Amino acid sequence: MTVRIGVIGTGMIGRDHTRRMQQVLAGTQVVALSDYNPDAARAVQKDLVPDAKVYDRGEDLIAAPDVDAVLVCSTGSTHEPYVLAAIAAGKPVFCEKPLATTAEGALRIVEAEAAKGSRLVQVGFMRRYDAGYRMLKQVVDNDIGTPLMVHAAHRNPTVPDTYGTPMAIHDTLIHEIDVLRWLLNDDYVSAQVVFPRKSSHAHSGLRDPQMVLLETAKGIRIDVEIFVNCRYGYDIQCQIVGEEGLANLPEPMSITLRKQAHLQNEILMDWKDRFIDSYDVELADFIKAAALGTAAGPTAWDGYVAAITSDACVQAQESGQIVPITLPARPALYD
């Protein structure tokens, strides 16, 4: 069976997912496109899927009878209504981050899906599909005993001037917030942020680096360094300390070169190269579940928890205090 996909939002990521569906992955076909700028949708149609139909309104794409499942790749503020519409239509929907721009919005999606009574939403937390993190989860689950601490780092070589202090949470830490919950099978109960000496390479409006300290319900302590002007590379580090041993996220594969008085491995400079393979795996998982009329992978609840946690971290940035994180009861759908 071929899953017929409609893509809403045909910017960089929407175009790339369309190519992925059309040229890389088995079992799927893009039959519909929509963008707030119809010319953008038509350009993707022309380049990649001449047989797809272009819709002016995402709502119409969702409603189209030949669309089995939906990808929401449009601008963040539109995610909530499109996802709600897909749920209402009973169609599996893959939604890029963020699920909604507010925790309240994400909760509305959770409630709609829970009311529907079956999984329809997958949130685009692609790190869960990265081969390195999957290896790490295997080892955390089997080889290091009870986890006690996590030391992590999220470093970018540089950021544009539009990147402000709260974006270190919403755009950067958001990935650790989700993937660490998944690795640890745990939830956060408090957040604290401390600001080290500021790098002279950070622009005036940005406090960089930052150290985020999270505590989980089981008492695990997590420290995440966020350093978005580290200059040397895009570098994602994660070490889990367990009762019996320690495990580290692998470095991306690279050539060991001996040259000019150095034993050296290249470090990626562009974040787009770091998790590129995981997008294929993530969407293959979506297609496989969509063929059965359901969804797998990161849930709407995961998207909601990420939103709640981000909000607490931003509050902790502003207050300098330890901010508690509390969650409502989790709907049974997500057990």
Added chain:
Amino acid sequence: MTVRIGVIGTGMIGRDHTRRMQQVLAGTQVVALSDYNPDAARAVQKDLVPDAKVYDRGEDLIAAPDVDAVLVCSTGSTHEPYVLAAIAAGKPVFCEKPLATTAEGALRIVEAEAAKGSRLVQVGFMRRYDAGYRMLKQVVDNDIGTPLMVHAAHRNPTVPDTYGTPMAIHDTLIHEIDVLRWLLNDDYVSAQVVFPRKSSHAHSGLRDPQMVLLETAKGIRIDVEIFVNCRYGYDIQCQIVGEEGLANLPEPMSITLRKQAHLQNEILMDWKDRFIDSYDVELADFIKAAALGTAAGPTAWDGYVAAITSDACVQAQESGQIVPITLPARPALYD
């Protein structure tokens, strides 16, 4: 356009390629199956491709009008006639190793394809599609200056009793023979084999380990350790020494674990896990070219050169001498 594939030989590798075409890769569909044991073909049909047609004879599968391209995954002795039939039919054909069981047989394929005047054959040397070797080729081409030497190793934890001394060449070294030519863009001119002290874990009929010394037309010296009872893992090593620096094939990605007084990374024990991803890339390349009615990747000529070189290495095993390797003129098709 969907490339319609016929698979000849539905043993382990034929079944796996069928699954890959059907469930993993875009742009293709398995429409025909054949095996010398028709029950085996029907089992794959039932499990993976209910709509495919099962043929008693591979020749009929090749001739079927709805078969655009052919995969030859049958036993080695049948490769030559099937590939020749596909060439005669003008259909792209992917042939697992070996291209033929003799150098003469491989040469007949080369001549048939050259007479046809366009690429139709891809040989299943999957290492050229491995991400690590591809990184290595980039670095060899750009960063280490003129290559002068190669130090390589091909180690298996153990082999069955049916594995004899010449199989170290035909089944094991064959991969290095092809991939090193590709990495170095060079051909071999001589081979020598020396036998170190034999491992007590090797069965009585097998000389293990072996050291194969190859010389190329450009004067590069290659040493390859073959050690198929190394016990500790399936381990593929390759170091290229250039005028300006040295590059090593990356280790497969793995978790660094600190546990029980050791800083440790797992080494694969099963060769099937080592290059698993490269099969996807290899067949995607075949499908992409087949959609255009042609073939890409390792050529029939590469298969022929591998056969000639293997023969020289086996002769060097037997004689203890340095055995020259000479090639006929290469048809222009392969320039």
Added chain:
Amino acid sequence: MTVRIGVIGTGMIGRDHTRRMQQVLAGTQVVALSDYNPDAARAVQKDLVPDAKVYDRGEDLIAAPDVDAVLVCSTGSTHEPYVLAAIAAGKPVFCEKPLATTAEGALRIVEAEAAKGSRLVQVGFMRRYDAGYRMLKQVVDNDIGTPLMVHAAHRNPTVPDTYGTPMAIHDTLIHEIDVLRWLLNDDYVSAQVVFPRKSSHAHSGLRDPQMVLLETAKGIRIDVEIFVNCRYGYDIQCQIVGEEGLANLPEPMSITLRKQAHLQNEILMDWKDRFIDSYDVELADFIKAAALGTAAGPTAWDGYVAAITSDACVQAQESGQIVPITLPARPALYD
């Protein structure tokens, strides 16, 4: 010139330093021994330095005219009076940790030495003499730009039941407290301690692991994991994050072994092996300075600052609060 040494305290470390002076290092000779248990002193005399004189009282050893310099290796509570006596006698004195059992005691030594007007005291912070830390200091001073953060860990496989929560500071963290100040050329301004989920391998009276968060005058943020039941090894980690790059303390040299499906390096289990070479370098430095009638290396002031900082960390353990660290003016002698 041969520096004639008197050793006070002939337990494990005193005996080892006597051997070092006598059998390893040039330019020195142990001429006097003293221990609160005279039999212990006589045993060392018999085994290692038959020509040395045994004194009942450390004070008499310090006063002996043929003693040029003193090593204080006795129990901690006796350090202060012996060091003060050596200062009064104008003799260089090497004092094992701690310089005194209270910050006030350490300050008395600082004041006595400052009043004397010249360096006479070296404190036994041997990590400053470790080859790895010295390499790290070179790189921190030259290659990574302004330091912004430090991520460190101090892990032991296990501790005896007598090891309580504050010992994690006084006996364990004390080394990081000193060596990080030296690496960063900075002082601490506050300390916070958070307690992760407790390891089930920690005895009931011990909170283990702990995370100590230090802030320096220049705004550098330091996190040190202390985990003394980590089971897998004695493991000292230190990463300095600078504006231009990151540097890690090297792992101790070890063999990379491929065996039993693992690529592995041994991790030390015994702390005594980790910095063993640095004791030689530390005492060679002491002897070289003592030959000139003075002292080099870690100062009494360093010992005092370590004491003040330790006290703040213990207070932070107890209160759960961020505890400020304030220092009196530093005597000019230590500029």
Added chain:
Amino acid sequence: MTVRIGVIGTGMIGRDHTRRMQQVLAGTQVVALSDYNPDAARAVQKDLVPDAKVYDRGEDLIAAPDVDAVLVCSTGSTHEPYVLAAIAAGKPVFCEKPLATTAEGALRIVEAEAAKGSRLVQVGFMRRYDAGYRMLKQVVDNDIGTPLMVHAAHRNPTVPDTYGTPMAIHDTLIHEIDVLRWLLNDDYVSAQVVFPRKSSHAHSGLRDPQMVLLETAKGIRIDVEIFVNCRYGYDIQCQIVGEEGLANLPEPMSITLRKQAHLQNEILMDWKDRFIDSYDVELADFIKAAALGTAAGPTAWDGYVAAITSDACVQAQESGQIVPITLPARPALYD
């Protein structure tokens, strides 16, 4: 007891050993110096050992009653007579490489020492004292089963124009010749040399790189790459392949730095830095044995075997053939 040393030859290495005896190591004192250029000897006397006596003739230094043991650091052609004189005088003698300039000369020393009936000679093969090689020997003896193969490399960034093809054996490979025998507890039976494509950085009179293939009495096969214009660093590699596992000589300790898109460790450029610590250990071993009137460490027989093996390798360079290596019966003194 203090061992009183006479140093013959006060060039770079003689001066350095004098400093080592005088300023670093316990239990010894340099009391006599000699050099074919008396001014050189007097300069060392002035700088390092004012109380030492300068002799015009090495023979007189050896004969001096207050000289307990002798270091021969003079030019290679003078080693044999000085060592023979020391043996005749019954004094322990440390001789820098080579023991003699011919195998016959080395054999005369062996015979003289064997006739004397006790060890007096230590040859300056310092690698046996290197911490990395010592770790490797431990592992080879205990952890990897019967050794079957060795893959080694000896690389220099560059060499002067005076360095000719045979020097790759006499000055470079000589270290591997000795240390591999010691690691494997084995002797060589044949040598072969193959010449890869020549580096364009090698001067016209030098064939560089070279591959030396050695076979041992137990059947172990060794390949050593010699590449003295590798440009990137002074790099010593050694991998021992055993029946149960593989072990590698450790890299020299260095800082792992993340900077400018690279994860990097510095590689030494100067050979003098690589084994610097081993000189201390080597001479401490000499002093310890000399205090007992004997010698330890690498023997005259080891020096002789190195000479015989070097000669065979040079012959193999010239002939392109596999050259057998045969040894006379080993005197019982060396069992």
